[in-house]
Amino acid sequence: MFLAIRELLFAKTRYILIGLIMVLTASLIFIISGLAQGLSADNASSIQELQADLLILTKDAEGELTKSFIPMGEAQEIVDNQGDEHASTLAIRMMNATRNNSQQQLDIAMFATEPDSMLMPKITEGVSPTNQKQVVADTTLKQEGVKLGDKLTIGEASYTVSAFTSGQRYSHTPVVFIHNQGLDQVNAIAVQGDAHVEGSFDVMTKEDALQGIPSYSQEQASLNMMIIFLYVIAAFVLAVFFYVITLQKREQFGVLKALGANNSYLIQGLMGQVVLLAVVCIALGAAITVGIGALFPSDMPFHLELVTMLKPAIIMMIVSFIGALLSLYQVTRIDPIEAIEGAAA
Amino acid sequence: MTLILDHVTKTYTDGPNRFNALDEVSLEVKSGEFIAIVGPSGSGKSTMLSIAGALLSPTSGNVLLAGENITGLSSKEITKRRLEKIGFVFQAAHLVPYLKVKDQLNIIQVLAKKRVKHGSDLLTHFGLQHRLNNYPNELSGGQRQRVAIARALMNDPQIILADEPTASLDSKRGQDVVKLLAGEIKDRNKAGIMVTHDERVLSYADRIVTIRDGKIVKD
Known part of the structure; x- marks a missing residue:
């Protein structure tokens, strides 16, 4: 980390700029997650919170509560x-x-x-x-x-x-x-524990019943798609950034390797930078989201708790690692001979 | 013997053509000896320096560094040998742009996992004590090359290899740098090899080796 920290401090501007993109992406992921959960609760909290394990519906309702009589x-x-x-x-x-x-x-x-x-x-x-x-x-x-x-x-x-x-x-x-x-x-019979019915009835879990609420799955699917896209974008933004930076530092890496830096030291430095950047940006994004969330009107379906923020935060970390893989590979491929002019044939 | 190249050949294959960058080259450099390698572009002198510096492994022949044959070692072991036994002075200094002068030296000890940092003593010795907290882009070319020499000495190596150390300097500063390098090699009893185009600095070398088409033609 000796090199990694010093480089971050020296090249502040470029890391702040990429950090800003990461912060905005993280905020957007958190906000949309909050919205997805808020809408989910707004649409179906009564079913999610229902004091039952299973629901019995008629077969011809095909899983839709309101079509079962x-x-x-x-x-x-x-x-x-x-x-x-x-x-x-x-x-x-x-x-x-x-x-x-x-x-x-x-x-x-x-x-x-x-x-x-x-x-x-x-x-x-x-x-x-x-x-x-x-x-x-x-x-x-x-x-x-x-x-x-x-x-x-x-x-x-x-x-x-x-x-x-x-x-x-x-x-x-x-x-x-x-x-x-x-x-x-x-419309249904709610049951705790096991249900035994036959004939023209279906037994389904609460989770399955949620999908039968009008617009529930469509709403969630479109928001989840946005979130998935944001993860992919975050991965690519980081991948491109570190790829270009690594290309730029090719000669430096060559010199450091010639001086005796091994791959694992250089990789640790790069991963250290990625982790530091990701942790700081995700934390800032979370803080911004909490701040923005407090400004939303109370009847807005926005629902975000620390526990539910953990999942997107962890996925963002994983995605950042994936984004860094390309650069890792590059670093291992750089030959120390590049430090000597004219020797790399 | 500090460094021995024993019948070293380096062959590159370019499609059906095979080409010997180095052809059965043998060379011995003793402690306290400073040799200059000269020759036209493409003669193989950079290849020779790279093999001597364990940056490149020979196609055949052996390289003995302080009595140890390093040709068969794993790349991890070879990296370790470079860190412990070899000091490099590159063309255009090749300092790390985001490190202050003192850290240019400290990084060597960080890599070697040594606690003691005596970088500032070396820099004082080279008259750079006022520049400890400057970045490379704030230094003159001569100062940069002096930092590079100090960095090469940092790990107390057996041999010091210099790749065109005067390339980015004017005549006066180039001479100063090579004079300094030669002096340090003598004082510290290191083996030194310098690849150069610059005939004005050859007088500081104990031996001049001329290489052409991968062969030593004059020693």
Whole structure:
């Protein structure tokens, strides 16, 4: 590292410039990751957080929750077979609601289940519903002005918001948990542990069910594609930079080898530079992303935690190593004879 | 004997043509002896210097460095021999552009994994004590070549090889540099080989070896 550090300090400008590109790329990767996770949560956190392992759908729904219709009687039978501590019916309806008889229409996703169901979410504010007319709403509904005790009119019926929960969104709308009484069909039966059904039913995991949410996989795929492209770009930018720098330093490497520097010393120096550059740039990119994230409006679907930043950071490090490989190869190929003018035949 | 080239041949193949850059060359250089190698371009003198400096391995023949035959050694071992036994003074100094003068010498000890750095003593000896913290581009050509000589002495080598040390200098500075080099080789009892075109500096050499078409024609 004796040489590596001194060179970084001497040729500050060029390393700062390449560093800037790396910082921007890292920031963009973090921001898009945050957006992908935010959108994923906005679209499906209610399914991701569902207190169940498996979902039973009708076969002809082909994995799409909202296309699966199970008559209540049949659903109840399955629940009884599974044991009702480990199974609940689930009906999902995209609905409009009005608050306290105002004209404003609110988009909500209605999740109807048994009142004592395992699917009822953890309450963050208020008290659990005690009768069929009380509901639990996702906390994001507060942004539309809904408060505890407000009256929500959904379809024909009126309910009172008795509690709020958090992290329960479905198809970019807040979820309202409601008593399932009076429903004649449900979409699925949620099961903890193993599920045993036959005939016209399918058992799928929650992860599979996510793919059946409208636009979920398309949204994630397009964002993931951007992220993958950014990784590739980062690798190429680093590869080209170090390739050109190594070409430029060919003579120097020749001289150093003639003086007795072996390949492993020179490679350590180069890798040291790559690691230093990558670590500093990824850290700066992360810091910038956290700063920008704090400026985003609260209803923007942006979700980034330290743990979830770790994965892109590690991939960026790996990608930087891959980018440096070409230059490593070059360094090993340089012949010390190049230090002697006219001797390299 | 510090350096012996024993019937050294270096053959290059260019398609169907084979060409001997060096043809059965034998040479002995003793400690404290400074020899100059002269000859026209393409005569093989750079090839000879490269083989003597363990930068190139001969096609046939043996190279003995301080009594050890280095021809069969692995490239890792040969790199180690260069670091420990050989000092180089290159054309145009070939200093590392991003190292301060003191670090130009310290790098040798870093590579040799030695703790003690006596680079500043050597630089003082060469009258460069005021230039320790300068980069090569802040030095004159003569100063650069003096740093290069100090660097060549840093590892206390058995032999010192100089490749056209006066090429980038004017006549006066060129003479000064070769005079300095010759003096150090004598004082420190090293074996010295210099490849040069510059006839004005030949008077500092103990022996002049003329090479033509890969053969020594005059010694």
